[in-house]
Amino acid sequence: MTPSADRRPEGAPVGRRVFLGLLGLGAVGIVGGAALQERLTPLVAELQIRDPTGLLAALPAGESFRFYSVTGAVPEASAAGYRLAVSGLVERPAEHTLAALQAMPQTELVRDFQCVTGWRVRAVPWVGVPLSHLLDLAGPTDGATAVRLTSFDGEYTENLTLEQARRPDVLVALQMLGAPVTHDHGGPVRLFAAPMYGYKSIKWLGGIELTSDVRPGYWERRGYDLDGWVGTTNGRDDDPTA
Amino acid sequence: MTRPPERELPRFSVAVRWVHGVAGVLVLVLIATAAVLYNSELQVLVGHRPVVEAVHVWSGFALPVPVLAGLAFRSVRADVAELDRFTARDWRWLRSRTRRDGTIPVGKFNAGQKLNGSLSAGGGAVLLLTGAVMLATDLAPLSWRTGATLVHDWTSLAFGLLVFGHLYHALRDPTAMRGIRTGTVPAWWARHEHAAWAAEFDDQPADDHPAEDQRSRR
Known part of the structure; x- marks a missing residue:
């Protein structure tokens, strides 16, 4: 002692x-x-x-993107090797290359990016193909009511109703912040659903599947709201982004 | 001065060493997982956010367990009480520019160790509280969770600096490291770093010191 x-x-x-x-x-x-x-x-x-x-x-403050990844290191997709598959309840299934997407009509948007965990990046410029354009090319059948989006990280999924997916401010984004979408931001191709929280804007977009029902995506199976409207869902009161 | 200089003094009991070891490992796990959750480069490299988050959250909830269990032991309570109390000498030590030269006799812990101890304990409690509020998505109002996130972020930076400082001083002094590993320190080290504490042993008969018995048996 x-x-x-x-x-x-x-x-x-x-x-x-x-x-x-x-x-x-x-x-x-x-x-x-x-x-x-x-x-x-x-x-x-x-x-x-x-x-x-x-x-x-x-510093844990300021208006900058934070990166959340739910898998291990995501394989980098080269511009040449990238394919975006459109499948499911459609008349004309397709596989688009990056060059084909770049040749389609592009929409430019400048919108705030709001994360459901609280951070917000103001006035982010986006360029991409409206998701509605890809849907029109594929021609959803009568039974199709929802769009299931998959990531080539092999794990992440997201869902929109067909009505939400047809909004003009939902883009298959090819550019972000004035340059091609980087790998860390989900490039070469990611979704940007302007009026919704960030978890709806799936990174590393690899597949678009038309379905007859809305199946909860990755975070929605873990408690997030199916509809991700900024300001009115997930118990939050942020200023709307669209 | 009558004792041989090689004498070993008992510094940390088995209970104190276990509390320190288990809490230390948990803190290192917390810092590593926090780095992955916060740092963009590491997050992109490691990913697996739900797994990393679960490890972080459960390590955080586990952290008070070794500390509270340790309080069942008298030796742990004694060291906590020692860290808690500041004397006029401690304030003088903190203000002194030559605090390391041994002119101000230091007790079992110097004032820097005492400050680090109470700041770490308070910071750890704040991190636990704010972490719990951040998790209570159904119970706590949104503005509380925003506030808790802000406090958690900045407190973790400060807490990380405290741990860094603690490790920096520990790694610079292998004898002190041996103290927390084996429980004993040589008397020459104690007289140099913690003179007032070392002097407490001078009043005691040599028989009280098993370490010395071992030495005489060699």
Whole structure:
């Protein structure tokens, strides 16, 4: 037994005060942090833009994309090897190459990107083929009511009703932020569903399948809402993005 | 000064070493998984977000277990009490520019270790609380979860710096590392780093020290 165990140490209980003080500050931050964040985010975003080292990007604030991947390393699809399959309840199943997609009519959109976990990137420029154009080419049969989107990461899936999929602001995106969609952002081809939370904008788009029912996608099987409208679903109240 | 300089002093009990070891491994797992969840490059490299998240969440909930279990042991409670109390000497040590030269006799823990201990404990508690609020998607209002996320993010950065500082000082002092590994430190080290603590042993008869008995048997 050490001698120190036999007697009470002298001095003030500073450790206890620090512990309880931090816990109190943490509780205050939980209640008031949302208001603080609204003021902090533009400040940090401003600093990150002017930071030549890029180190400030590591700060957990600001208006930048965060990357979420549900599988291991996703295989990179080359521009030449990429194929987008359209199948299911359609008159004319098809496989589009990247060149074929690039030759189709393109739509440009500038919209905020809102994640269901809270972060938002303002005014992101997108260019791509409206999903409705690919659907028209394929010709859904009478039984088709929903669109099932699959990722070539082998795991992620998403769903839209046929009506949602036909909206003009739902793009099969080929460009993002003024350049071809990078691999990390889900390139060479990803979806951008402008009015919905980010989890609906599937990355590494590999397949479009027309189905007779809406089957919950990857995150929807894990509790997210089937309809991902920004601001009115998933218990959130963000400003709409479309 | 009557004792041979090679004497070993008992610094950390078995219970203290186990609490430190289990909590330490959990903290390293938490930091590694947090890095994957937060850092874009690592996230793209490792992926498997649901698995990484589950490991992070359950390691976080497990962290208080070794600490609370340890409080059942008198030696752990004694070390916690020692870390808790700040004397005038501790404040003087923190302000001193020559704090490492041994002029201010340091007890079992120096004021830096005490500060690190209480900041880590408080920071860890804040991370646990905010982490729980972030998970309570059905119970906590949205603005609380936003606030909890903000606090969790920034506190984890500060907590990571504390752990980094702790490891930095530990790796610079192999004798201190041996103390937390084997439980004992040589008296010369104790006299140099924790003079007031080392002096407490001078009042005790030599028979109280099993480490010394072992030595005399050689």
